[in-house]
Amino acid sequence: MPCWPETNTNSYSLGGEPVSGYGFGVGFDYKAASNIALIFDIAFHTWRYQVAEKGSRSTSMWVFEQTDYSSYYTGTFDRDAYFFMDATVMRFGVRYFFPVNEKLEPWVAIAYGMAAWKGDFMTEDKSKTYGGDNSNGFGVSYMVGVDVHTSVTISFFIEGGSPVAKPIEVEDLFYSGWSWKSTAGEHAMLPYRFGISISM
Numbered sequence: 020m021p022c023w024p025e026t027n028t029n030s031y032s033l034g035g036e037p038v039s040g041y042g043f044g045v046g047f048d049y050k051a052a053s054n055i056a057l058i059f060d061i062a063f064h065t066w067r068y069q070v071a072e073k074g075s076r077s078t079s080m081w082v083f084e085q086t087d088y089s090s091y092y093t094g095t096f097d098r099d100a101y102f103f104m105d106a107t108v109m110r111f112g113v114r115y116f117f118p119v120n121e122k123l124e125p126w127v128a129i130a131y132g133m134a135a136w137k138g139d140f141m142t143e144d145k146s147k148t149y150g151g152d153n154s155n156g157f158g159v160s161y162m163v164g165v166d167v168h169t170s171v172t173i174s175f176f177i178e179g180g181s182p183v184a185k186p187i188e189v190e191d192l193f194y195s196g197w198s199w200k201s202t203a204g205e206h207a208m209l210p211y212r213f214g215i216s217i218s219m
Contacts, residue, residue, distance in 0.1 A: 020070055020079075020102055021081040021082075021192065022070055022079035022081060022082050022093065023069070023078065023079060024069065024070070024072045024075055024076075025075055025076045025077065039066065039067060040064065040066025040067065040104075040208075040209045041064070041065065042062050042063060042064035042065070042212070043063060044061055044062025045060065045061060045062075046059060046061075046216065047060070054115060054116045054118070055113060055114070055115055055116070056114045056116070057112075057113055058110075058111070058128060058130060059109075059111050059112075060108075060130075061107070061109045063105070063107050063108075064106050064108060064209070065103065065106075066103075066208070066209045067104070069099065069100070069101050070101060070140065071093070071096040071100040072099055073096060073099050074095060074096070074097075075095065076093050076095055077092070077100075078093070079091070081199060085194070085197045093194075098143070098147070100140060100141070100143075100149065101142075101143060102138060102140050103139050103140075103141055104136060104138050104206075105138075106134040106135065106136040106137070106182070106207035107134065108132050108135075108181075108207060109132055109133055110131065110132030110133075110160060112128055112129050112130025112131065112160070113128065113129060114127070114128040115127055115128070122169075123165060123166070123167060123168075124165065124166040124168070125164070125165045125166075126164055126165070126166065127161075128162040129161055130160045130162070131157070131158075131159055131160075132160060132182050133155060134155065134157075134181075134182035134184065134207035134208070135155055136154065136182075136184040137151065137152075138152055138153065138184060138187055138205065140193070149192055149193050150189040150190065150191055150193075151189060152188050152189055154184065156185060156207050157183070158180060158181055158182035158183045158206075158207075160178055160180040160208075161178065161180050162177070162178045162179075164176025171217055171219055172217070172218045172219075173216070174214075174216040174217075175214075175215055176213075176214050176215075177211075177213055177214075178211070178212040179211055179212075180210060181206040181208040181209070182206075182207045182208070183205070183207065184204050184206070185201065185202060185203060185204020185205070186201060186204060187199075187201040187204060187205065188201075
């Protein structure tokens with residue numbers, strides 16, 4: 020991120036609040052063999068990172084550069100400000116099952132996906148924007164989980180990895196003439212996720 024609240028200056032990972040997000044979607048499996056399934060899913064994900072707190076300033080080396088090396092601090096924000104990442108993600112992959120019995124099937128999976136992403140710096144209620152960017156990104160996801168078979172199948176799983184939104188370029192961010200570019204990019208989805216799915 021280009022900056023963070025002045026109350027948390029030690030680490031990129033620290034904002035005024037913990038990074039948070041959620042997602043939901045639908046997916047399809049096709050069992051190509053007894054232990055192997057081809058998978059496809061499409062989902063919407065959103066997450067946010069706080070870059071400024073109401074009544075306080077934001078700080079970073081980027082701010083220092085934008086002020087011609089005269090200050091590490093922005094002006095005082097009149098509202099909380101966040102970076103919001105919204106993405107619609109489509110993934111194709113394969114799952115491998117390790118059947119335990121008729122009720123339990125642990126599994127691992129890998130999928131490659133594309134995300135149509137939109138990143139915006141906005142107030143918490145999204146009534147004011149400071150600038151944003153949008154494009155497409157690609158990346159690999161890894162999953163491990165277990166299927167519990169009852170009248171329906173309930174899956175509990177953990178995911179890692181994500182399509183990457185890069186580069187992110189924002190002109191006139193917070194102030195006229197300030198520009199920010201992230202060549203490394205950001206995850207379109209939070210890189211570590213816990214989920215539950217229900218299938219018929």
